[in-house]
Amino acid sequence: MKIHDVAIIGAGVVGCAVARELAAFELDVVLIEARDDVGDATSKANTAILHTGFDATPGTLESRLVPRGYALLSRYAGETGISVEPTGAVLVAWDDDQLAALPGLRDKAVANGYHAAELVGPDTVYETVPALGPGALGGMTVPGESIIDPWSTTLAFAYDALARGIDLRLGTRVESVEAGPELTTLRTSRGDVTARWVVNAAGLGSDVIDALFGHRRFTVTARRGELIVFDTAARPLAPKIVLPVPTSRGKGVLISPTVFGNVMLGPTSEDLPDRTDTSTSEAGLASLLDKGRRIMPSLLEEEITTSYAGLRAATEHGDYVVDVDAGQRYACLGGIRSTGLTASMSIAEHLRDLLDAAGLPLKPRSDLPPPVRVPVLGEAFTRPYQNDELIRADAEYGRIVCFCEKVTRGEVRDAFAAPIPPRDLNGLRRRTRATLGRCQGFFCGAEVGRLFGEATGTGD
């Protein structure tokens, strides 16, 4: 029987970051994921913002980990080629309540150690984002807020973790737990996994896993966030992230550029009984369009490229839960909401320290491989189709297969040769952007399907 030092349940952005972190030590790590790909649940459908943490509740764990994660992930993105654009954000106040809330938000930012936020008048707001609809009363700029490619982030962590020697088990669902004095055995849909320590990073399923260990720390409620993505032609309308001002009457929606050159409108926020329901709703989309029309009327004239729904793993606590039970050799990560993308590396770092204190022997490895490089997907960077030198060395980078997103045959080929090849078309989309554009496959859907079938030995 193979015995792992650490088993991590859940290969979302947090689980992958933890796997990468722990694999930097002399540890045998196994990463178990119920779905067929990494980052295929909560991590794949978020607002893709690299947060400064200016609006966190001071004193919370989240307020500490988000700024730290921002610094760590910014640096890591530079090393690995994850697309990040430091666009900055502006909170826009549309009524007196919101305007009155701005000074408090600035004070909160300062309390969180963020000093760059500035209150501005309506003239500056409109200079910053000229496409805003009429009626903005004022705002606050947050220059540090950035946008990031969330898919490549999870993949980079997972690739790095694999390069550091972890064992990744996809399509493996944990069904029950058998705890012993020295070892814990996870009974999974694909056999037993035995480890000395277990980390629960199961996101939407984290309370279920926690219960298998006999805890009732929190209940996860799937909070659906629907988003509408507009075509790249809309990108000049949103040079910065336009954030709502939260008040006691609720939180509005944001308009954000994406690193892929689109503009995103959303999210809605609705608690659902079904933790797998990622369908979009008529009411949700209608409410987004209604709000979007007031914030930026010209955006609504643009073509909608896609809409989707993501599920946040909300809990009844207002903060992250990062607990280690030394006796059970079990760590639980819960309540990691949408800021978890930003905080993923600092959560991993924080957990590492807690595990260290709880007695997990951490001996740094001296033979770590260099960080991986992920494919260039962001519009702010030179993509393969724009790279003459690359194309002259390999003609496949000059053969565009997805015309809207300008994805080349070379990039599709590379995705299948990567450490974690896509197992379905959605996986291919997240790795290459193929078919994500305005035509949604009118021109290239059949060809991309064929390439997928060829590479995986399946039909479309």
Place this chain on the structure above:
Amino acid sequence: MRPAVAVVGAGPAGLTAAAELAGLVDGEILVLERERVPGGIPRHSDHTGYGLRDLRRVMSGPGYARLLHRRAERAGARILTEATVTQVSDGRELEVTTPSGLVRVEPRALVLATGARERPRPARLITGDRGAGVYTTGHLQNLVHLHHGRPGKRAVIVGAELVSWSAVLTLREAGCRTVLMTTSQPVPESYAAFHLPGRALLKVPVATGTRLVSVEGDAGRVSAVVVEQAGTGRRRRVECDTVVLTGDWIPDHELARGTGLRLDPRSRGPVVDTALRTSRPGVFAAGNLIHPVDTADIAALDGKHVAAAVHRWLADEQPGEVAFDIEVDAPLRWVAPSVVRRGDPPPSRGRLLLWTDTLVRSPVVRVHQAGRPLAQRRLPWPASPGRVFRVPWSLLARAEPGAGPVRLSLAG
């Protein structure tokens, strides 16, 4: 590269323009096509009906695509495939990605013939599960005719216009039965156009006055759709494993828009005059980019028409002043061309092309200029949503240059 003319898009309009120009112009005619095979949409429309007006014969889409390709090459045009124009400068220079590297093309004249596409599901705000099995007609026909792929077994088609029936035929060939067609129109758009025996033979129920609200999925595949009846709001669930979204055209206008050509806000294609000049000197547009969408033969005849204008431009002919613009009243959505210059020829085929949002079976076209009635004529063909409504140029014979915009409206 410094060709005399660069044509972007090797569909019916681009290939026909290139074939004509190769015979007229002393210099290289370069066609840039992003696909591996030239021909455009007809390549995967494997049914007959192509070539009627331009070639005076009837043939299949793929045969038509091959013939247009051959004709352009024989005439001496150079057709570069797998060549994607990624940017047009603020003049006429093109950035092109090809398998042999990046290429800059600096032509003396530029013809944009990039065609049109159908709006996909997200743009139509169809909610629900994101299962596989939802196609546009373009995607479906590409899948079936070029890749010999298989859709499902039971299809619901959104739309009941010409292209929708084309989708029915494609599905039938692929062994997929169409169980329902839905259209928001009170009558099926294509009744007048699609011949009755063909319709009877296909036996597809058409739900008029309905819209597709949402898609249900099961194990990653479409399992049913929800269809709502307008007026009553009554909803019903229709089991299917395939959904085909037809019609609802938008020009593939990204290059035209990116380079800052004036666009018609209604058709979203570039504004052109009767010689198919855009708002920028030396840049022309033809085909379904300017009228999304008409049949392939009409697009091809645009190509012929634009070639004459390009030829005159290369001979240093300066376009005349704008005489007047043409505008339309609802239910007409757009008109192309929409600019008339002094001294210019009539539009291609002596017809203005228009789009209507509602059916007018026996339409009377009224023409006004600055409030003054110019002409009124009952046309013997319907104004039908889902296909281009053609209006004879002669209705504008009395329009005066400099007297303000000419407006076209419809009466029943």
